[in-house]
Amino acid sequence: MIQVTDKAKERLSKLKQEEGHPDNHNVRVAVQGGGCSGLMYQLEFDAEIKEDDKIFEDKGIKILVDKKSILYLLGTTLDFSDGLNGKGFQFINPNASRTCGCGESFSV
Secondary structure, eight states, X not given: XXXXXXXXXXXXXXXXXXXXXXTTOEEEEEEEEOSTTSEEEEEEEEXXXXXXXXXXXXXXXXXXXXXXXXXXXXXXXXXXXXXTTEEEEEEXXXXXXXXXXXXXXXXX
16 A cells, blocks of 8 residues: 655645646556666656556545556655755655665665
8 A cells, every 4th residue: 555645645636736637647656777776766647547557545646556666665655845854755665775865766
């Protein structure tokens, strides 16, 4: 399961509206190789639900995760920070053994 904090829900809803995405667009979360720790998070809006996608819903936000990424993301919480230490989405991932300083990449 992937959870969404209230702040992340508010920001995702606002972004969806600002960028003009229709209601059928969901949030796709994926993991790809790269970054200073080896793996990077990818976050985007997507209307297509693929055959091997796992679908999670929390606080009215539908999250799509591909089969490969689900192993890295189970138990993750998606948060949003707009504080002085940085602004943006944050992944609180219990599977990550190490994260980089910017928080955009991790390793297991």
